[in-house]
Amino acid sequence: MSATRPGTPVEIEWDKQKIEVADVLRELPDASSVGDRNALVKAGLESSLAYLPEDSWHALARAVVTPSTVTVQLNNSRDADSSLLLEESVDGALLRSVHSRIWLYELFPGIQPRTAQEILATEDPLVEGAAEEDRPQAVLRYRYKNLAHLRNHIRQTLAVTLARNSYAESILARRVTRALIAHPVVYEFEDGSEPVHVLVARDGITRLASAWKVLAGPDEEPEAVAEMAAEVLVASLAVVEGQPHKPRTQRMALARERRRKKLRAEFYEEWGRAQGEAVPLRAVQIGQSHTLPAHVTVGVVPNGGTSLAARDVFDDALHSVLASIHVEFKAWDEAAQNVEVAGRALKHVVQSHQSDGLAGIYELAVGRREVADLPSVYNEPKLPATGLWRATRLVHTLTRPALYDALRHRAKEIKGVRRMTDKGFAALLGPMVDQPWRATKKGASTQARNAWTNGGVLFKEVLKDGWAPVVTDDFTSLVEPAMGGDQNARLTLALAGGTALIADKLLTRNVGSALGARRAYGKVPLRSDTHKVVEGLAREGNLLGLWTLGLAAQRFQDSGLPWNASQQEGLPSLGGYAHYAVDLEAEDRILREGGDPVPLLEWDVVAAAFPERVKPGRAGGADDADGERGDQSGDAEGDDWDDVGEEAQFEEGADGSEDELPVDQRIAHRRTLLGESLADAKELVEQLHALDGLISSPPLYGQKETWASLREMAMTIATSLHNKAGDYPEDSE
Numbered sequence: 001m002s003a004t005r006p007g008t009p010v011e012i013e014w015d016k017q018k019i020e021v022a023d024v025l026r027e028l029p030d031a032s033s034v035g036d037r038n039a040l041v042k043a044g045l046e047s048s049l050a051y052l053p054e055d056s057w058h059a060l061a062r063a064v065v066t067p068s069t070v071t072v073q074l075n076n077s078r079d080a081d082s083s084l085l086l087e088e089s090v091d092g093a094l095l096r097s098v099h100s101r102i103w104l105y106e107l108f109p110g111i112q113p114r115t116a117q118e119i120l121a122t123e124d125p126l127v128e129g130a131a132e133e134d135r136p137q138a139v140l141r142y143r144y145k146n147l148a149h150l151r152n153h154i155r156q157t158l159a160v161t162l163a164r165n166s167y168a169e170s171i172l173a174r175r176v177t178r179a180l181i182a183h184p185v186v187y188e189f190e191d192g193s194e195p196v197h198v199l200v201a202r203d204g205i206t207r208l209a210s211a212w213k214v215l216a217g218p219d220e221e222p223e224a225v226a227e228m229a230a231e232v233l234v235a236s237l238a239v240v241e242g243q244p245h246k247p248r249t250q251r252m253a254l255a256r257e258r259r260r261k262k263l264r265a266e267f268y269e270e271w272g273r274a275q276g277e278a279v280p281l282r283a284v285q286i287g288q289s290h291t292l293p294a295h296v297t298v299g300v301v302p303n304g305g306t307s308l309a310a311r312d313v314f315d316d317a318l319h320s321v322l323a324s325i326h327v328e329f330k331a332w333d334e335a336a337q338n339v340e341v342a343g344r345a346l347k348h349v350v351q352s353h354q355s356d357g358l359a360g361i362y363e364l365a366v367g368r369r370e371v372a373d374l375p376s377v378y379n380e381p382k383l384p385a386t387g388l389w390r391a392t393r394l395v396h397t398l399t400r401p402a403l404y405d406a407l408r409h410r411a412k413e414i415k416g417v418r419r420m421t422d423k424g425f426a427a428l429l430g431p432m433v434d435q436p437w438r439a440t441k442k443g444a445s446t447q448a449r450n451a452w453t454n455g456g457v458l459f460k461e462v463l464k465d466g467w468a469p470v471v472t473d474d475f476t477s478l479v480e481p482a483m484g485g486d487q488n489a490r491l492t493l494a495l496a497g498g499t500a501l502i503a504d505k506l507l508t509r510n511v512g513s514a515l516g517a518r519r520a521y522g523k524v525p526l527r528s529d530t531h532k533v534v535e536g537l538a539r540e541g542n543l544l545g546l547w548t549l550g551l552a553a554q555r556f557q558d559s560g561l562p563w564n565a566s567q568q569e570g571l572p573s574l575g576g577y578a579h580y581a582v583d584l585e586a587e588d589r590i591l592r593e594g595g596d597p598v599p600l601l602e603w604d605v606v607a608a609a610f611p612e613r614v615k616p617g618r619a620g621g622a623d624d625a626d627g628e629r630g631d632q633s634g635d636a637e638g639d640d641w642d643d644v645g646e647e648a649q650f651e652e653g654a655d656g657s658e659d660e661l662p663v664d665q666r667i668a669h670r671r672t673l674l675g676e677s678l679a680d681a682k683e684l685v686e687q688l689h690a691l692d693g694l695i696s697s698p699p700l701y702g703q704k705e706t707w708a709s710l711r712e713m714a715m716t717i718a719t720s721l722h723n724k725a726g727d728y729p730e731d732s733e
Contacts, residue, residue, distance in 0.1 A: 009021060014281075023174075039067065040064070047299075049078075055186070063198075073099070096300070098298055100293075102292050108154065109154060141185070142200075150187055150196075157226075158222070171210050177293070182294045184197065198249075209229075215286065235255035266282070319340065365432050371436050391433040426455050426531070431449065444503065444565060451530045454509035456531060468488055469492045475550045493546055497538075504561060506552070506565065506605055509530055525610075551580070
């Protein structure tokens with residue numbers, strides 16, 4: 001690929017800023033020949049160091065820009081000592097890869113680990129490995145419901161990735177310079193339709209998404225960029241009656257090739273229209289994003305000591321590579337790391353204890369089994385199928401001494417640390433526990449996960465053997481037996497009630513800056529770690545603490561946060577449920593003032609855990625002597641598509657209704673409408689105030705009832721926006 005004045009920077013305008021492009025391309029690489037692609041496939045099948053199905057070799061041959069360079073690497077790798085293949089020894093296996101440049105249109109996004117702790121509109125596919133004659137292959141199988149599921153997953157992955165981070169400016173300036181990690185995948189479909197063989201990016205999804213952003217342009221939002229990419233990647237030639245049948249993989253590959261030819265033609269047309277020294281932005285966009293460097297894994301050799309089945313070796317080895325990059329070196333956020341470490345550790349332990357009936361527990365913990373499956377997983381028909389009971393049973397199961405020790409040992413190996421405390425293990429449990437309510441209680445997720453990192457509900461008595469949760473649909477019924485000495489009832493309240501308080505932001509980590517002697521919003525009477533507070537609440541004989549736990553567990557709902565979770569006084573209720581302070585003298589155990597229930601504060605929770613250390617508090621608020629607030633921030637599917645004989649098109653729905661769209665698309669649309677409506681409202685307020693004073697009556701906002709109604713609507717909107725502040729922690733990128 002040649003360039004204009006190699007090494008001479010060119011300044012272009014991008015999103016209202018000047019970007020210095022280091023090397024502007026005037027030529028794009030030619031398409032590869034059939035002969036070169038077939039030579040690569042032949043070399044791969046004959047290699048003793050690489051092991052892929054033939055269809056995966058064809059996927060690699062289509063994807064690489066120059067198949068001949070990969071053929072050279074394979075032909076000169078007859079034995080390990082003289083191999084030109086890249087080798088990386090990881091936990092459990094040795095991976096072998098080739099290095100090449102890949103067409104942007106041939107690299108699909110894999111599952112995004114950065115969002116593994118999130119609940120998103122489109123669920124991830126089921127991932128399975130492959131092996132023949134007990135020899136692992138360097139390919140994975142992604143099982144989707146249908147082609148629409150695949151398309152929506154691609155779009156969601158790219159949109160969410162770009163919303164979190166983008167390297168578009170850097171790629172525009174220098175192209176993608178650091179190699180992505182890629183491997184072959186077989187897309188399989190539950191509806192029985194044909195599978196598809198492609199390459200996916202396993203590491204470097206942000207670079208891949210950012211390259212699509214460069215191609216799309218500076219004004220395109222993440223959702224629009226992702227929509228464009230998904231349309232290109234799943235496009236397919238139409239099935240034409242009377243012509244020889246082409247497999248779906250080939251039809252889709254030919255559609256992408258046609259798109260690439262059109263893009264190439266557009267590139268040269270842009271340069272042809274350029275005048276003098278002018279550098280066309282569109283041509284730069286295409287040139288800088290057209291290809292990406294990648295290490296493509298083509299072989300895997302298990303270590304002798306691995307406990308995994310042959311089909312699971314490759315996937316686990318890839319997880320190990322990702323962990324070495326993003327847990328030990330270039331870190332994901334802590335929750336994503338914990339999901340990765342906990343999931344891998346549990347999978348290893350489950351496969352080494354296959355006779356212990358842990359397979360269902362693993363599937364439940366990592367989200368492969370729904371909350372509704374809880375009774376069948378534990379073989380207890382009377383077990384309530386709720387998110388809180390899922391959390392309670394999982395925490396109990398995963399902390400039984402033998403399993404707890406095995407999990408901690410494996411997690412230490414994966415994280416590369418010498419020791420793991422109870423707090424460290426609790427941090428791994430946090431993102432597993434909150435899976436059912438991640439989306440609905442997102443505003444409290446940062447504080448909740450900080451609380452789990454601070455110990456969660458794991459105090460010493462919970463971790464000991466010899467007790468079991470008591471199944472009930474009324475947690476308050478456990479208070480009396482717990483007071484009577486029933487350890488099972490008492491510790492059930494600790495796990496369920498403690499988890500509920502943490503999830504609803506009424507028990508946070510020990511931030512240390514919210515001390516207040518008087519009962520007040522955002523204050524605590526003393527400093528203590530989270531697990532110590534739960535231990536205090538569940539202490540034998542602590543009637544106030546046990547009722548606090550029992551009522552919190554009983555009122556808990558998966559569907560959203562209680563309105564008093566905001567920890568701010570004076571904000572109006574948005575409806576929904578609430579937790580209330582406990583009055584042991586009241587028949588219903590609810591504290592009231594002036595006939596109205598008193599909302600539960602974190603101050604009350606901590607005070608109930610240590611009644612001997614805290615004097616009874618008086619209701620406080622804005623006039624509290626301590627003044628400032630406490631810091632609560634916490635660290636249509638089918639093959640018969642026809643668009644002029646080419647690309648697949650998806651309708652919004654059978655009737656064109658927006659309700660047929662995936663949830664994330666509906667959210668993006670409504671968010672846009674909200675912004676436009678608020679902008680209109682702001683403009684109207686400014687216009688009203690410009691007229692204020694021209695007349696003395698009536699008041700600017702009309703009658704008192706009108707003013708009150710407008711104020712209530714504005715406060716409700718402000719409260720709703722404020723309660724989402726937890727989605728944007730100060731230390732996020």
